Amino acid sequence: MRYKYLPxxxxxxxxxxxxxxxFIPLLTTLTYSFQSYQLSDPNADRGFVGLENYISLFQSERFRSSIVTSLIYILGSVGGMLILALITSQLANQSFKGRSLFRASILLPWAVAPVVAAQAWKFMYDADFGIINQVLSGIGLIERNIPWLVSDNLAMLSVVTTNIWKTTPLLTLIVIxxxxxxxxxxxxxxxxxxSNAWQKYFHITLPLIKPFIMLGLIFTTLQTINVIDIVYVMTGGGPGEATEIFTLYNYKVFFQYLDFGLGGAMAVIGVIVVGILxxxxxxxxxxxMDA
Amino acid sequence: MNRKLGPLFWIFFILIVLVNLVPYVWTVLTSFKSQNQIFDAGIFPDPFIIDNYVQVILESGFLSNIWNSFVVSGVTSIVCLLIGVPAAYSFARLCFRFRNPLFMLVLFITIFPGIFIISPLFDFLRSIGAIDTYFALILPYVAYFTPLVVWILTGFFRTIHPSIEEVAIMDGCGVFRMIVKIFLPLSIPSILTVGIIAFTLAWNEFLFALIFTSSESARTVPVAISQFQGVHSLDWGQMTAAAVIATIPIVLISVVLQRYIISGLTAGAVKE
Incomplete structure (x- = not known):
């Protein structure tokens, strides 16, 4: 149907x-990034400082480490999600007794708020009375309780697991x-x-769902850095800065250190990276589509 | 195609269902335990107590958080539909220049990280004195969730065959009358589904709620749950009770309407 103005x-x-x-806030953030703008001192002169905010960012050890942390967090999360989503979607697409139970169980993590997921997993990871340590010591795998959330690598593993649990359903649904x-x-x-089942999967299924996988991957990647809820609740970025992803650090620069200039510069860099992606x-x- | 499913299938089936359910079921079980029992081993609550719920409802301000979330999410989903249904109709049914680029833009808005635009919004809301009001949350929610509503609804609308609409138009029915009398009644199930999805997203949203609220007068459920420990010093019983109260409606709706929600969430991805 054709109408001139209606669409x-x-x-x-x-x-x-x-x-x-x-869009307007995006441009405003860009102007903040060239200013000396401290929210703690709103009446002070918000002078133009050129690239100063950007320079101090790139000199900052913590900024660089937040980029590395984000990469580990994203790759670990999205890699795990992809494997699980491919298996889960394959199962969900069969017809069998118990399929609606199966599909409902996929939707549960999607429906639960990230904050609730984070609290639930934080409780399960608790070193002294969390169920994970209880089960592991119950079956004799460990002798001493593992301090999941307070040692660097294990804390990363814990937040990645939680994020995989919460976000895999989104990818699974897109693959379905x-x-x-x-x-x-x-x-x-x-x-x-x-042809056998594997040949069919790799020669028919996988090529045909590739566009959906790509869409799902970009969705879950951005979801992973966008949702600071899990890291914020489970570790607050700690121990030290071991799980401080880019967006969580940006949040802290804005609303804990109240530096809107420096935070603006961080946001601009983030927008550029997201844009390239x-x-x-x-x-x-x-x-x-051409092919 | 009714071939037998092997043992590997059922192993994966059981594992996936368990992993998906256990964290939430464990939260529910914990919420019925006494403080002492939470620190002991044991899976099932013994004795089974509801004190945690009583305390959360009567003593903490959690009920007002629920009310705030309810108002904010309800208004958000209604406004999202009011803005989103016409836009989705336009994308699904009408031809116009820049349709595909604009549709792509809509898609990317849905996944654009909010933290990158939050500081000017904060400044703006503060300058008009709107921090800590429902308005401060509804405004960004509508902007962020309408594109998702449009994206999903467009997929839904494309599955409705246009022939009836075309006949109506040919019979001299005006386009607005046709939309109201014929198109909308046909798409009510999908519109309701998308409304529920928008409600869920608003109900669960954390970042904007954390920054744009500062007291109980507008604080929503996710923020209250994230700060639970600080106020009640590691009271897992009350925390899990609050988490269950906050999620039970959403979880029940998703499980009961499972088929619709899955088709809603998958409709957008089909036929881009």
Missing amino acids: YVLLIPMFVMIIVIV SGLQTISKDLYESADMDG IAFYVRGMSKN
């Missing part, structure tokens, strides 16, 4: 919201929607050619 009229309210709440687009005829003709994704998708 745009219907879109106006949404785009007004997006411009006012996302991919599986549902595949026609059964393809598998039947593969059966006639005598999305650009790669869009390029990959348009190549995929």
